[in-house]
Amino acid sequence: MNQIELLAPAGDLTRLKTAVRYGADAVYIGGKQFSLRSRASNFSLADIKEGAAFAKQYGAKVHVTVNMLPHEEDLSGLSDYLTALQECGVHAIICASPAIMMCAKQVAPKLEVHVSTQHSLTNSAAANYWKSKGADRVVLARELTLSQLKEVKEHSELPLEVFIHGGMCISYSGRCMLSNHMTLRDANRGGCAQSCRWKYRLYDNGKPIHDEATLFSMSSKDLMGARFLPELMQMGIASVKIEGRMKSTYYIATLVHTYRMLIDELLENGSVSDEKMDWYCAQLAKAENRPFATGFFQGVPKAQDHLYGINGAGISGEYIADVIDYDSEQKMAVLKVRNKFDPGIKAEVFAPHEPPRQFVISQIYDEEDMRLETANQPMRIVKIPSEFPMSKHAMIRKVIDKKRQIE
Ligand code: SF4
Structure with a gap:
């Protein structure tokens, strides 16, 4: 088994510290500027500095999302911000815009540049293209099967990051205009209103095709990739990423705690029994997830992998x-x-x-x-x-x- 980084989300300093204490190798956060998920971006530069120093004590790293797709007027202040991130001790930035990548390479060369999943990276040629542009890692699209991941890994010259757990976009990740259309909130500039998860009335020739109790939504089941972790480690994936910067401290602790134990057991023994894997999955299910599916790991999700009509997420009170x-x-x-x-x-x-x-x-x-x-x-x-x-x-x-x- 190869070493693999466990990369956890955090929406604030408390959650960052929880993720690090519970065993994350790295935590990704959003600053107040240039980040895609503006509602989940609570980190001031002072917080980022404190978070990076805290993580360093545990041998962990902090990655900062600088992943908006900036319009011309959004670029002002970018180089100062990137320089400040470097000075704060941030290890890497996750970005989607070549403008941000180029600027980082010029003004903050110690920052690793990780290419965001917003690029829908699905092949090794694209990964190698980004290497030629100075990128240090790519975050692959969620829309890849295990065998496709293996092929990308075999031919890629860059370390690869893969989503292992959490919410899925019903749309092709990073290519969604629903929120823009419904609310004028730009999903690619930090404003996604999660319009896919709203309740919709469906009509056929003006006639409602369901009753009020079964309104339609396009929510997807959550991804749980724990069962595929042994293969991901064997193929040499560099990092597995948990989705959810808006999630609770308890959610992060539960997931990081369990994935940490699973990774450590795989590193020590080379495998886990089916019975033990069931136990790990049951532990993961104790967080506030929606019902689970396996994303694209085993092929294109089918109707049963979606939550038509229900949101499914809930506070369990556990x-x-x-x-x-x-x-x-x-x-x-x-x-x-x-x-x-x-x-x-x-x-x-x-x-x-x-x-x-x-x-x-x-x-x-x-x-x-x-x-x-x-x-x-x-x-x-x-x-x-x-x-x-x-x-x-x-x-x-x-x-x-x-x-x-x-x-
Ligand atoms: S509206 Fe839904 S599908 Fe579109 S970007 Fe937001 S979460 Fe993804």
């Missing part, structure tokens, strides 16, 4: 608390409540680089050691007995017995 301390004398864990929970429930704690561990929450106490019948105030500090130590930065979720769609 994530109930953060561990902020552990008193080893009193054997009490100090928690910050995130979602309501009661005494008597079965829970699971997971911490960076530690496997999840199940236990029963026998009692809940407030900070003055008064017993509580429930923990129902988000952000309240409570204590629970625990015979085993819990690490700071661990998270606790309810154990819910339910079947999810894991393909």
Whole structure:
């Protein structure tokens, strides 16, 4: 097995630190300028500097999306911004515009230039073209099967980055005008309104063809590529990327924690059993995903890989608390409540680089050691007995017995 980078998203500093603590090799973020997903771009230059310094302590890297397709008037301030990113300790920029790539090479040569998936890169000739223009890596289009990926890898002279998990565009990635058409918000300049996921009424010759309860939407199921990770590592893909800069801290922790364990097991043993792979997929399904499909890894998605009529994403309420301390004398864990929970429930704690561990929450106490019948105030500090130590930065979720769609 070859080493592979685990690349996680982060929408703010808290999520960046969570991704790094839980084992991401690199984190991609958006600054406030020149980034495609403007709503997910919360990083000031000061935040970027702090994030890059934090990541460095863990041997991790920070990539910054500078991936808008700028119009002439958008270019002002670009060279100052790229210079500042380099000074902040950023490792790479992800960009789609040759104007931004060229400028980076001139004014900030220490920054690696990664060509964004917005280029819909589907062949090695295109990858090698970007190498000739000075690019250091390409992010491949999601619309490639495993065998196509293998062929691209065999003939490509650049390291390749591949999406492994998260939301899929219903449109051919990066070639969508829906948002522009419906809202005048330019998806290629940071404004995608996710119009594909809206509810639509369909008419045939003026007659509605469904009732109000089954409005139509074009949402796709989420990608889960864990089962293909062994092949991706064998073929020498440089980096696997989790989608979702808008996603929660819990989502990022759950996914990074699980993919980290899976990659480490593959590096150590060369393979995982089918049973263990099922376990990894069940762990991944504990984050707030939509139902899963396998994207394009096994071929063009079919009707069952879409969510016609439902959005499917939801807050599960499984994530109930953060561990902020552990008193080893009193054997009490100090928690910050995130979602309501009661005494008597079965829970699971997971911490960076530690496997999840199940236990029963026998009692809940407030900070003055008064017993509580429930923990129902988000952000309240409570204590629970625990015979085993819990690490700071661990998270606790309810154990819910339910079947999810894991393909
Ligand atoms: S509207 Fe939907 S399909 Fe189009 S870019 Fe946005 S997320 Fe992708």
